[in-house]
Amino acid sequence: MSEYQSRRTEEGFRRLIAFSDAVVAIALTLLVLPLADIPDEIADETSVGTVLSDHLSDIVSFAVSFIVIWVLWRNHHRMMENFRAYDKVLFELHFVWLLTIVILPFVTAMMDNRHVDRANAAYIGVLAVSIMSLVAMTAWGRRHRELLIAGEDTEDWLAHRSGVGTLLLLMVALIIAIVVPDADVWPLLLLLLSGPLENLLRRFR
Template sequence: MPESLRSEEATSGAERLTFFSDAVIAIAITLLALELPVPEELTGDSGEQMTEMITFFSAHADEYLAFLISFLVIAIHWSTHFRVFRQVRDVNARLIQLNLLWLLLIVITPFTTKIISLGENNPLRFAVYAGAQALQFTVFALLVLQLIKHKLMLTSHDPAQLRSTLRRVVPMAAAFAVSIPVYALAGRWAFVLWALVPIVTGRIDDLHLRRIRRGR
């Protein structure tokens, strides 16, 4: 087979994997929204209906908060996947397997979100959600290592970007894993860990990339 045809097939395979991943993520976000509680038919005048609405939303505040957290987490996963896969030249069987496992963990996010929103201060439910997220970031790190090992990126890509991705996703995997015992000891302070780690690691990584670029 001519080299040009092999190159076109490789690019087509990478694009199909990316399109499929985008579609699955879109479905997961839709399912996430469908799980949100909806107020039943309201009664009384407008003032009473407003009171009923406020009471309903207050009663389900944990579920709406869990939805927002999961939406942001999925958005982080998607943006990381997008930044990496727009530079992917070729795919192999192991990369496809890892990507499918990563997508499986995306798909079950609505389920784990429902679990974490039920009840208060339940370490087991929290561990299910945080453990799934820690595993997902770990799988993506393995996926990036696969890209590096088998040189599946476009020749025009900047190798520093893949190393940058690893510096971001590995701490996130660790943050979700560490948050499990933190939640058991300090309750909702564990959510602060989720928020701080991407900010801190992002800032450190940006400074690191700037130093590299200045040194060139």
């Protein structure tokens, strides 16, 4: 491999993070587009309360997906605060993570269409892959300490963050969504147990 191909500069690392942030921002913006079309569909005089009531499922779906993408970005941001450099594997893992971020508005729109069977399973599946890529980045940093910032804060992050518990709960939620298609996104409430489960797994480690 040539020196140019193997070069990993600090500027390249900053561009990787900036590009990731931009993709997340665009994905968050795309989520609101279906809601922006609602006023154009109103033919008769009505109230704001009626509009909100008639499109409650769309609004809830938007809110859930917005929060989900925000949480994914927040976890990514906190994770990358402990990295000082990148390599080919970390670069490619970002590709996978960003792909899931871009797809999330699409699967969200599918969930809004009641004629799409098991759209909730597709949504949870994409979310699971997204979490899996973040878990893989963390594991890769743990194995390649030269990519990390040396210090107590990084060691504390490695000791308390794995994401495996969250991933396991998502897999359970995915199974429920496949077996019970009418469950909608309610299986995602299992993620409320991610904190206690992560603490339990940390004790075993």
